[in-house]
Amino acid sequence: MNRNQYDTDVSTWSPQGKLHQVEYAMESKKLFKVDDHIGIGVAGLTADARSLATYMRTECLNHRFQFNSPIITGRLVSDLADKHQARTQASWKRPYGVGLLVGGFDRDGPHLYQTCPSGNLYEYKAMAIGSRAQSAKTYMEKHLASIESADLETLVIHALKALEGPANDKDVSMENASVSVLGKGQPFQILEGDDLKPFLDQMGR
Amino acid sequence: MATVSQTLACAASGADVSAGRSAADPHKHTTSPIVTGTSVVALKYKDGVMMAADTLGSYGSLSRFTDLRRIVTTGGYTLVGADGDYSDFQYVQDILKELEVEDACVADGITHSPKEIWCCMARILYHRRSKMNPLWNNLVIAGFHEGEAFLGTTDKIGTSYECDFVATGMGLHMAMPILRRHWKPNMSESEARELLESCMRTLFYRDCRTINKITFASATKKGPSVDEPVEVSTEWSYQSFVDPKAGSDTGGSW
Numbered sequence: 030m031n032r033n034q035y036d037t038d039v040s041t042w043s044p045q046g047k048l049h050q051v052e053y054a055m056e057s058k059k060l061f062k063v064d065d066h067i068g069i070g071v072a073g074l075t076a077d078a079r080s081l082a083t084y085m086r087t088e089c090l091n092h093r094f095q096f097n098s099p100i101i102t103g104r105l106v107s108d109l110a111d112k113h114q115a116r117t118q119a120s121w122k123r124p125y126g127v128g129l130l131v132g133g134f135d136r137d138g139p140h141l142y143q144t145c146p147s148g149n150l151y152e153y154k155a156m157a158i159g160s161r162a163q164s165a166k167t168y169m170e171k172h173l174a175s176i177e178s179a180d181l182e183t184l185v186i187h188a189l190k191a192l193e194g195p196a197n198d199k200d201v202s203m204e205n206a207s208v209s210v211l212g213k214g215q216p217f218q219i220l221e222g223d224d225l226k227p228f229l230d231q232m233g234r
Numbered sequence: 235m236a237t238v239s240q241t242l243a244c245a246a247s248g249a250d251v252s253a254g255r256s257a258a259d260p261h262k263h264t265t266s267p268i269v270t271g272t273s274v275v276a277l278k279y280k281d282g283v284m285m286a287a288d289t290l291g292s293y294g295s296l297s298r299f300t301d302l303r304r305i306v307t308t309g310g311y312t313l314v315g316a317d318g319d320y321s322d323f324q325y326v327q328d329i330l331k332e333l334e335v336e337d338a339c340v341a342d343g344i345t346h347s348p349k350e351i352w353c354c355m356a357r358i359l360y361h362r363r364s365k366m367n368p369l370w371n372n373l374v375i376a377g378f379h380e381g382e383a384f385l386g387t388t389d390k391i392g393t394s395y396e397c398d399f400v401a402t403g404m405g406l407h408m409a410m411p412i413l414r415r416h417w418k419p420n421m422s423e424s425e426a427r428e429l430l431e432s433c434m435r436t437l438f439y440r441d442c443r444t445i446n447k448i449t450f451a452s453a454t455k456k457g458p459s460v461d462e463p464v465e466v467s468t469e470w471s472y473q474s475f476v477d478p479k480a481g482s483d484t485g486g487s488w
Contacts, residue, residue, distance in 0.1 A: 096346065097353040103342055136344075136380070 060209045064089040065216040066099045066134045068209045072159035073127030073146070081129065085109065102133025106142045106150060114148025128158045134212050157191065164194025181210060185220065185228050200234050267319035267370040269293055271304045272443045273405030274315035274374045275433045277417055278383045278398045279426035282454035283376035285315050286430045288438075289463050290445045297445060305451045307458040309334060309345035312377035313451050314355070317403045318390065319370035326369065329358060348377025348384040348453070352394065360392025372402035378453040401433065404441040409433035423452075435466045 035041055036049030043049060061069050061082040067089065071078035085105060092100035109129070116124045124146045131142040143151045143158060155176055157165035168191040169176060176187050188208050192201050199205065207221035208228075220228075269291045276285035291299030304323065305315040308330040316323040333354070337345045346354070352375040362369050368390045377384045387402065388394035399417045401409035412433050421429070430450065438444045446468065451460040470476075 095354055095357055096350040098347070098350050101342070101344060104340055107340070 060207055060219050062209075062217045062219070063131075064093075064099060066211060067102055067105070068132050068211055068217040070130040070132075070158070070209070071127055072162070074125075075127075077125045077127040078129065081109065081112070081125065081127065084112065099135070102131065102135050102140050102142070103152075105133075106131050106144060110144050110148050110150035113144055113146055117146070117148055130156055130158055132209070132211060134215075139212055157195075159195065161195035165191040168194060181212070181215070182228070182231075185210065186232055189225070189228060189232060201229070202234065203229065263367040267322070269298060269320040270443070271302060271317050271320055271323070272441055273401060273403040273409065273437055274304065274317050274372070275401045275405050275409045275413075275430060275437075276313075276315065276374050276376050276385055276399065277413060277421075277426060277430060278385050278419075279421040279423060281423055282378040282383045282452060283313070283385050284423075284426045284430055285313055285374060285376050285451045285453075286434050286448055287315050287317070288434070288444050289447045289449060290443065291320050292443045295442070297443075300445060300447065301463070303449060303460070305449050305460050306330070307451075307460060308351065309337065309347075310457060311345070311379040311453065312348040312351050312375060313453050313458045313460070314351070315374040315376070315451070316371045318372055322369040322371050326355070326358075326371065326373065347379045348375055349379070349386070351375055351377070352384070352386040352388065352396075356388040356392050356394035359388055359390055363391040374400055374402060376453050377458065378455055381455070383453070404443070405433065405437060408436055408440055412436060431466045435468065438466065438468065 033043070033049065035043035035047075039048065039050040041048070041050075058075075059071050061071070061078070063069055063082060063085045067085070069078075069082060069085070071082075088105055088108070089100050092098070109131070113125050116122050126146060128146065129142075129144045131140075131144065133140045133142075141153050141156060143153060143156050155169040155173060157163075157169065169187070172187060176184065179187060185208050189201050189206060192206055203222050203225050206225060207219055208225065209217060209219045211217040271291060272288065274285065274287045276283060285305055287304045289301050289303065290297055291302040293299075299320075302320060304317070304320075305313055306327060308314055314326070314330060316326065330351070333346055333351070355373050355375060359369055359371070359373070370390055372387060372389050374387045375384070376386075384396070385398065385400060386394060386396040387400045398419070399410075399413040401413065413429070416429050416432070427450070434448050438446050446465045447463045448466060449460055449463050451458065453459075
């Protein structure tokens with residue numbers, strides 16, 4: 030895993046004045062578990078995303094305490110979007126600098142939502158966010174029919190292939206990709222590192 | 235003792251003793267119910283759940299109100315029945331209405347399931363007992379949701395359980411043995427109704443806080459509904475009813 034002699038310790042500075050371990054930490058972990066039936070992917074300020082993830086986790090736990098059941102994803106993201114919106118018109122605060130993709134599985138099936146710093150909230154069948162998301166969106170638009178009817182394995186491969194565009198010249202690999210899945214009888218789970226090997230092998234990467 | 239300490243507290247705070255109450259007085263919580271309803275009985279059957287309760291509101295031993303409805307519907311799937319203090323049940327109904335309004339405001343077509351309402355009620359009752367100010371009710375929560383019947387109950391300290399048939403109050407003593415003997419899975423609607431009537435009849439005979447004006451309710455795939463009160467048939471020609479030995483050798487019973 031080590032990429033050079035200065036990245037073994039969190040407090041070892043490289044001659045260029047970088048803390049490599051800290052930077053590795055910053056470039057990874059864009060997927061968060063919220064509850065067994067809800068997960069998020071984030072693009073933007075990681076610190077804001079973590080604060081929002083904490084809020085969502087608390088709401089999920091409160092709902093489980095009060096009703097002994099999973100919260101309805103649509104209602105949670107609606108409150109989440111309101112939280113974003115409130116930040117856009119308070120003079121002493123700044124808007125959240127993060128967009129979220131929220132995946133959830135409810136009694137009426139799977140849902141995928143996108144929140145924006147503006148407070149806008151959308152629901153999609155497939156979506157990508159982030160500065161280089163356009164090629165992923167294009168890929169998913171092209172393959173939407175196949176994505177809608179895909180089994181889990183095919184779906185993961187579609188996700189990895191959609192990631193190849195934004196990854197530019199780099200191939201997606203066990204080192205630079207992670208995929209999260211959730212659904213009926215499938216609690217939220219992050220696939221990364223060796224978990225991705227069978228899928229990457231099947232893609233011939 | 236209470237009078238002395240209250241008077242002292244009033245004197246110390248300079249409050250008007252003649253008003254009888256001041257902010258310095260100890261806070262008085264409900265330590266006994268006022269207007270009460272008696273047993274609620276419910277059971278699962280083939281099509282869902284059936285529930286029954288009479289319409290009497292007792293003021294101590296006085297039959298004060300004779301047309302109180304103690305079974306209500308809430309959300310799209312649920313029945314809630316209550317015994318104990320009627321004003322506390324009215325407060326519970328306010329909370330149920332709040333839940334309905336929340337669901338209506340979100341307007342996503344989803345309302346709380348019977349199981350969720352049962353859990354929520356148990357939480358509220360436990361919370362109130364933890365403040366040493368309990369809501370003086372046993373609640374029976376029944377419903378039919380996503381093809382499945384639900385029946386659960388919670389007491390005034392939040393102890394809760396699910397069961398195929400439940401009875402509260404005097405019903406625990408006198409309806410439960412009947413239900414244990416005669417209840418079976420997948421009873422037809424008429425069998426369930428007959429069993430429930432048998433429970434209510436026995437309770438009318440032996441519980442001194444009942445009247446023969448009983449609401450039956452059910453929750454099925456068609457949703458929850460509460461019928462107008464009816465009388466159950468009675469038979470008073472039994473020898474022990476005709477010729478009670480009250481006071482002779484049984485200490486007032488027959």
